[in-house]
Structures are given as structure tokens and as C-alpha cells.
Amino acid sequence: MSLLVVGSIALDSVQTPFGAEKDILGGSATHFAFSASSFCKVRLVGLIGKDFPDEYRKLIAEKDIDTAGLQEVDGNTFKWDGRYQGKMGEAETLDVQLNVLQDFEPEVPDSFLDSEYVFLANYSPERQMAVLDKMKNPKFVIADTMNLWIDIAKDGLLQLLKKIDGLILNDGESSLLTGETNTIRAGRLIQEMGPKYVIIKKGEHGSILFSPDDIFLLPAYPTEEVKDPTGAGDSFAGGVMGYIAKNGGANQESLRKALMSGTIMASFNIEGFGVNRIKETTADEIESRLKSFEKLITP
16 A cells, blocks of 8 residues: 655644644645555655755654655745634634745655556645556546635636546535535536545534435534644545545445545544644554544444
């Protein structure tokens, strides 16, 4: 099994009702990789600047993450500054500094080109497509997207959807992409655009998996301690793809179980700032939480 993720690595500054942290390790590829590495070895492609702390390099190295695709260039690492208030359902972005990401052209090492499972984390469809075109013969590819790309690069996104197996997005993005406010109809319309599988995230209300002949609704794990929601969606995707890669394939049944794994990993992620909680998550903890989740959703 070989799982590749291409996406952002960031230094996040986060404020929530439970505290504030400055320049902590974040980014879509980071949260994904920390989550997925609980299931299998992860190949990471991302860009950092000269200011990237050595302690974060060591932190990544301690996980089962291959950093041959970690590129360092002159300049500063991508930075995001956000704040959560109230129920912390959505972040208020206070500042974004693209820095080295401004002209990021992902360079996938030759040793990564045979990756069987590929996750194209949230980035421009043009660059996601460029990565996909380099891959030799991937078995299963899922992409993430956001409202920005739907607004300014929809044509490119539509071309990408024809070449991937699955798409992960939230319910607001699904409505924006399809013009359909009904989530079920939106999911089916996205399938008609190309991907065989569509996963629509609904935050604290869980997620919905659209397969060719089935729809599977899964609630969120009832987490009592929510400190920082940043990266929950990426950790969810990491759990989904990590499970699929570990178990050697994607089908309707395995994706249901993968969705549960993704839900559990997201629940760990939000219990600490940045990757502080998920980096300490053990296999026993994951198994225990999965068993309790199964009891919760089984009649």
C-alpha cells in the first residue's frame, strides 16, 4: 500500500474560547498526514519556507510519514490566523499570508509516482490536475476543494472531477458547485459530473457518503471536549484514505468503514490545538473509540 498526499503545510495562529496558540503546525497536508499515518505510511508533498521550525520537522519525522517530498525554498511558510467563537462552527479568518505558496508548483519525487492511493488536498484544480497527470497508475484518487476554487476556477474543477474517483467537500460547497440547496440532490449531481463517490461533510451533524447505488449517513462522534476545530476536515479525509490504503481497496462496504475511521480521527483532532492531540493518538485509542461509535450507531 502507498498513500500520497499533496497539499499545504502551514504555521497557524488560532484563537478559541479555550485559549490561543501562535505559529503552531498546521496545513491541509499536515492534518491529513498525521491522521492517515495511524493506519499506514504516508508520502507527503508540501512546501515550507526557511522559517519552518526544526521542532516541527522532528515532529513530522516521528510519525510514519515519508518527507522526501517536503520542499524548502527561500521565503516564509504559509501562515493562517483565525478565530473561533461561540459553538465554533466556523472560523473567522483574521489574516492569510500565502508566502511560499504563492507560486507553489508541487514537485512529486520519482519514488512517489507509483503511489496507489492519492489524496489531492485543497488547492487550485489546475495544480491538482498537474499532480494527477504525473502519477503512473493510481488505484484510487480523492480530491478536496473549497468555495474559492468553485468561484474562480470552476471549469478546471469540472475537468478534474472527470478524472478522480471521489470528492470530499462540505454541504455549503456542494450547494455552490451544483446550485442545489438539497444536499441529497447536490450529491447525486456531483456524481454525474464524474466522481463515483462523493462525501459531503456536515460538521457537527456528521457526513453523507454517496455511492453508485447507495447513500450512507453517519453522525459525528459525540466529543465532549472541543478545543480547536482547525484541520478536522483534513483529519477526517486522512482517516478515510488511511483506512482504504491499509485495507487494500475502495468499494461501497469499505468506504462505509472508512467513513467511520475518518469520523473518529476528526474527533481526536478537535480535542487539542493543531496536531497536539492527534499526534499522540494510539492504535488502542482508535480501536476503543471505533467500538463505542459502532455501538452508538447500531440499533
